[in-house]
Amino acid sequence: MAEPLPVPDRRFDVVVVGAGPAGSAAALSVARSGLSVCLLERGPFPGSKNLYGGVVYAGVLDGLVPRWREEAPLERMVTRRATMVLTDTQSLSIDFRSTAWGEEPYNGATALRPRFDAWFAAKAEEAGAVLVPSTTATALLRSHSAAVSGVTTDRPGGDLSAGVVIACDGVNSLLAKEAGCAPVADPAHYSLGVKEVLAFSPEEIEKRFALPPGEGADFEVLGGTGGVAGGGFVYTNSDTVSVGLVLSLPSLTESKRRPEELLERFKAHPAIAPFVAGGELLEYGAHLIPEGGLAMMPKLATDGMVVAGDAAGMCLAAGIWLEGVNFAIASGEAAGEAAVEALARGDVSETALRLAYASRLEAGFVLADHRRLRAAPGLVLSERLQHHYPQIVCNLAEQLLTVTNPLPKQGFVRLTRNELRRSGVRWRDVVRDAWATVRTFG
Amino acid sequence: MSSWTQSELPALAFEDRMATAEFRVAPEAHIVVDGDGCRGCSTKACITACPAGLFVPTSDGGILFSYEQCFECGTCYLVCNEGGAITWRYPEGGAGVVYRRS
Known part of the structure; x- marks a missing residue:
């Protein structure tokens, strides 16, 4: 990127790296407090690098964006959830429906990340955050005392100084690694998600999934992965159906199978094919999922920096519960509030940031759920x-x-x-x- | 019903699958693969695990890598058996994969 950063002042109270749900929640909470905050995004727009399992449980947004149910670009409210167990020739399902999930306050909604994340980042912008897309944070800046004091970007003269850096740079978080917060990554803590988005008319989707107009379905599947540890999923968007697999890296490697071949095989299973057959492939993609739970969680703070969202391993892959965006939003909000509190006290040391951040995470569901379900990844796999x-x-x-x-x-x-x-x-x-x-x- | 493993659906060519995703190719590679390190690798797990199929074995036992259609997922460096053979970072701002429907 040859152009300089489009910001006149290169000094912010807080710099947030990554405009996914964690980063936008962090930037929104900092901006609301009146402090200056820059929200960096390496993609051309927020959400352009993001891919997930389809359902947002956004009740956690009630505090930050009370009117999100009307405003957010949601695809379908999920009123049908099934857990399927597959063998090569059989399938057994627990299929649950609830009319309550189709009414306020709803439960989960399918959403497309390129739209949802862009909408959420725009909320942070409205509150005063400076969103800078198409800009990659390449390294951390350090003060004379070695505390994190900002980031270097790939723009000419693109150093941004910050009182606190909030790293929301995703599952591969290069900043958490550089800061020494994340230990050497263990492949066993990661799964590869591969996904296809298939085109259908809304009426065809409602017919295939037996849904009232506008309502959605989310199926999670155990088995059907060709013997590779993991699972599958199928869910409905407005005019597309998404189908994908989640494949544990060590097991995938050992199998020597190709991810897209396993996905084709899954789509052809007699229990899956009726939902996906004949749909034109609109987009194929892949993303890593931090599935290790508590065991892979990095150090959450260091001098001048906190880590949130997937970068902090805050993603729940525990059988019937597959959640990530809600953990990202809650941890990002907590990180933003912690940064504001630390800056107000004039102490952004690791201890001060960790205490402010952890107390908020402890008060909510983020750490409680991870602690309670710490054994789940091993059990499920x-x-x-x-x-x-x-x-x-x-x-x-x-x-x-x-x-x-x-x-x-x-x-x-x-x-x-x-x-x-x-x-x-x-x-x-x-x-x-x-x-x-x-x-x-x- | 046992025939489902040998799918009778017309197989989608891998190039057509990859053509559905948008890639804004940066002038410079964001991942560098040390071909010499790869020659001694016993697993070459990247060849099968990379969802974009960017790692291709060469006749002399090495690996040919191309970065243009990378999903930036991180699978390759995590499954790599030769510590340090893959230098992995993100592409420059604005470049790389752009998801629109995911």
Whole structure:
């Protein structure tokens, strides 16, 4: 980018790096307090680099943007959620619908990130934040005492000084690494998401997913990933259907399978194909997901800098709960408030920032959910849950529902015993996993 | 029903799949791959794991990398078995992948 930064003053109270939901929430809360804040975005517009699993649980926005339900560019309010378990030849679903989710205050909504993130960043701009797109933060600036004091950008003369830097630069956060906040990344804590966006008319979507006009569906899928640890998803936008896979990196690597081949295979499964077949591919994309939970969370603050959103590993991938944007918004808001408090006290040391930030995260759901579900990633990606249990429950369902006349029906316990024997899974493993599930989710 | 693994759908050519995403190509590569380091690599996991298929094996056991259609996801450096063989950063501001429907 050959042009200099389009900002007359290169000094801000706060510089936020990354205009995703975390960054925009941080910039919005700083701007509302009256301090100066610059919101850097390396993409040509906010949201242009972002890709996710489709559903925003934006009740967390009530405080920052009370009228978000009318204002935000949402696709469909989700009133149907299903969890599907697939084997090569079978599928078993828990399919939940609620009319309450179609009415205020709603639950989740599908949204396209290039639109949602751009809208949210514009809210920060309205409040006084200076949004600077098409600008990559390339390094941290340090004061004589080695505290973070701003960022260098790839614009000519593009150094920006800041009282506090808030790193919301995403799952690969180069700034958290440079600051020494993030340890060497462990591939086991990351999953690759690959996604296709397919074109359909709104009426065709409502027919295929059996939805009232304007309402949406979100399906999460266990199995169907060709033996690679992870899962799949299908969800509805206004005039597109998104279908994708989430693939644990070590397992994907070991399988030597190509991500798009696994996705094609998933789309062809008889339980998935009816929802996606025949749709024209409008956009294919990929993004990493920080799935390690609490185990991968970096140091949340250092002198002059705090870390929020995916950069801080604040993303929940715990089976029935797949959430990220809400954690990004809540952590970004907390980071912004912490920066304001620290600047007001004239102390932006690691201790001051960490205390101000952590107390806010502790007061809400961000750290509580991560702590409660810290065992979930290991459980969800375990061999038994990924491979054996889908086969066992589908076989059980098939045997219970297959009429075997003239043979008499068999009892559930006997069928279960036979299935466990066939799969090689021991009762004590089932009990142990059940107990772990209760402890994790209970 | 067992035939689903051998999909009968017309396979979408990989180039056509990649052509659906917009890439604003920067003049300079944001990822640099040390081909010499790759020659000794026993896994070459990047070849299969990169969702954009940007890592191609060469006949002499090395890797040919092109950056133009990169999703900037980070998979390659995380699965790399040869510490430091991949130097990874973001493209310059405004360049790289631009999602519009995701």
